[in-house]
Amino acid sequence: MxxxxxxxxxxxxxxxxxxxxxxxxxxxxxxxxxxxxxxxxxxxxxxxxxxxxxxxxxxxxxxxxxxxxxxxxxxxxxxxxxxxxxxxxxxxxxxxxxxxxDTFIKVKPTIVNALFGAILLGGLLFGKSLLGYVFHAAFKLDDAGWRKLTIRWGLFFLFLAVLNEVIWRNFSTDFWVAFKVWGTMPITILFTLSQMPLIMKHGTETSEDGAEKP
Structure with a gap:
């Protein structure tokens, strides 16, 4: 190559x-x-x-x-x-x-969301806004913006983990499957859209020489 x-x-x-x-x-x-x-x-x-x-x-x-x-x-x-x-x-x-x-496939969303939430919030303890590594190509934010967005997404993932536990333990399998597709996704989309004011507030532009400017 x-x-x-x-x-x-x-x-x-x-x-x-x-x-x-x-x-x-x-x-x-x-x-x-x-x-x-x-x-x-x-x-x-x-x-x-x-x-x-x-x-x-x-x-x-x-x-x-x-x-x-x-x-x-x-x-x-x-x-x-x-x-x-x-x-x-x-x-x-x-x-x-x-x-x-089927318990294993039902707890899968709990494990995944709890893992993402723990990784994001745990990274902040070491001064790392790990969400920036995931969305850096889509958004350009200042350090405060990435930190706030990381906290919000970390807590949101933990919320999804708890929500999945509540749904699969208290409702039928068919309801859990339907909610996994038609409930969780709309909730995630609405949450994502609700973060746009923060993204716009903390967004940065990139100059021609590659330096960030407010």
Whole structure:
């Protein structure tokens, strides 16, 4: 590989297609759980996985693997958060199928969100606003802005972890699956939009020589 090739910027995918890659596995999970018996009747091999929630788990794992693969092929990189979430999906999905216990896939969102929240808030204890490493390409904020945004996202992830525990422990599996897709995502989108005033307040511009200016 020549030095000019190495210097080429990473390819970016459109925000819409990126959303499809992130939401696609969740939609597959919801559909497979809702139509698990229908899928098993047409694809008998799926009956080896178990009932609808187990069929949904297996297809969720497959869809997650496809989404990560497509992202890698298009950009030659894997975003850290989807990668960590994917690893947890594979581990807890495998435990769900092997032990035929849907508790593992139900606590997966709790583990992922609690992990993200702990990493973000823990980083601040060492003076690191780790959210800046994730969203630096999308936003240019001053140090105070990244610190505030990191605190808010860290607490939000912990809130999602608690919310998932409340939902799966007190409601049916079908309700939990539906809420995971049609409840959690809208809540996350609304939270993201609510952070725009902070982002605009602490946003910085970059001058032609690369220096940040207020």
């Amino acid at each position: 020549s030095s000019s090739d190495a210097a080429k910027p990473r390819k970016e995918i459109s925000p819409l297609f990126k959303m499809v890659l992130e939401l696609g596995p969740l939609v597959v999970f919801f559909f497979a759980n809702a139509r698990g018996e229908w899928l098993a009747a047409r694809f008998p091999v799926l009956t080896d996985l178990g009932g609808p929630i187990f069929i949904a788990t297996g297809l969720f794992m497959a869809a997650t693997a496809i989404a990560l693969t497509v992202s890698w092929l298009l950009t030659r990189t894997l975003p850290m958060m989807p990668l960590i979430s994917g690893v947890v999906v594979f581990i807890f999905g495998a435990l769900t199928l092997y032990l035929q216990n």
